Amino acid sequence: MREPKQSAPLTWTVEEDGVLLPFLLSHVKGKSRNNIKSMLSSGQFRVNGKVFTRFDHPLAPGDRVSLAPKQAREEVPALPFPVLYEDKDIIVIDKPAGLLTIANEKEKIRTAYHILTDYMREKEKNGRVFIVHRLDRDTSGVVLFAKNEETKLAFQEDWEGRVRRRGYRALVEGVPDESEGRIRSYLRETRTHLVYSGAPGRDAKEAITRYRVLCSGGGYALLEVDLETGRKNQIRVHMSDLGHPIAGDRQYGAQSRPLGRLCLHAHELTLVDPRTGEERTFSAKEPAAFRRLCRSGSGEGRR
Structure with a gap:
């Protein structure tokens, strides 16, 4: 035949x-x-x-x-995470927990930056990506990358001024007494890079976090968290200060690890696009297990 x-x-x-x-x-x-x-x-x-x-x-x-x-036809290799948006200047992803945004001393290859660089070079010989901002390894959610240096600089040179909202979802242990609130403190960092709330002063950075309880049950609460300032480990420190550390965050006092990860997710980023002047919002829904745990009357997943 x-x-x-x-x-x-x-x-x-x-x-x-x-x-x-x-x-x-x-x-x-x-x-x-x-x-x-x-x-x-x-x-x-x-x-x-x-x-x-x-x-x-x-x-x-x-x-x-x-x-x-x-x-x-050649196919561009599939990425191990969702692409939320892509055009000729930017690419926005939903980064999974456990993946670095950019390399550190111990891990050079398995990073969102490295994976996206390979992806861009498969699409175009001289394709590149540039870091605009980042999330911690254990935090999942929305991360924006630029595809050229001009766009990267346009965002980074006035990042705080351009950002309208940084919305997070945090699954915390216990339920806050107040259904919503505002936490303000001065963050300091030890020589071993542990961030904590301390006295104001030259080396301290003011940090402000707002929260609202979305649901609770089974020993957990799911919070909507908004940053008024963007400091290192700000949400983790402030939830611990509140007496309700993020589930899975043993470093800041959590007693449980229900999902084998830090239960923090960057679900929304709203900013003013420097290329067009328009307000843009990128969003990624938090893992379904966050809500399932806080609705569980039996404390499902605690250990």
Whole structure:
């Protein structure tokens, strides 16, 4: 029995300097502009054998642009975490707990930054990502990366001014006496890098956290937490100060570890986009187990 014959790719040779999308619009017949843009975004076109997805990828005389047969198209490797949003300048992910945002002394490879760098280079030869902000290894949730240095600097040079909201969900031990409140203290750090609330002074940093109880039960409460300041370990310290440490946070006094992780999740980031001036919100729902535990009358998962 004969094997089905695979069709050869459609190929065009570039004759003058230009960019990819206008070239495709003038050479690909029978497709609308939106069809071609969709095909380009999904990696169906190659330049000199490599997949490119940017509309403004430069072309030079002699370059060969091709549309691969469907069965031969390259696929960008799947990422081990959800991509919440991506365009030509930024990519926003839902980072899982246990994954570093960026390398430290002990771990250089298994980081969100390294994984996304490989992902971008598979999509485009010179693709890169840049750190804009980060989450601790044990905190899950929304992290934004830039795809070029200009965008990175635009965010970082006025990060505090651009951020409108940093919303977290924290599963804590016990139930706060007040259903909502505001915690203010001055954070200091020991030589061993333990952050704690101390007296005001030159080396102390003011930290303000607001919280609201969403549900409770089984010895836990799920809190909506908002940061008025963004200090290292701020939420962890303030929940401990409140007398209700985050579940799984043994360093700050937790007695239980119901999910084998720190039960803290960055669920919403709202900021003013420096490129457009518009307010943008990126969100990622907290793990379902957070609510399941705080609704459990039996203290499910405590140990």
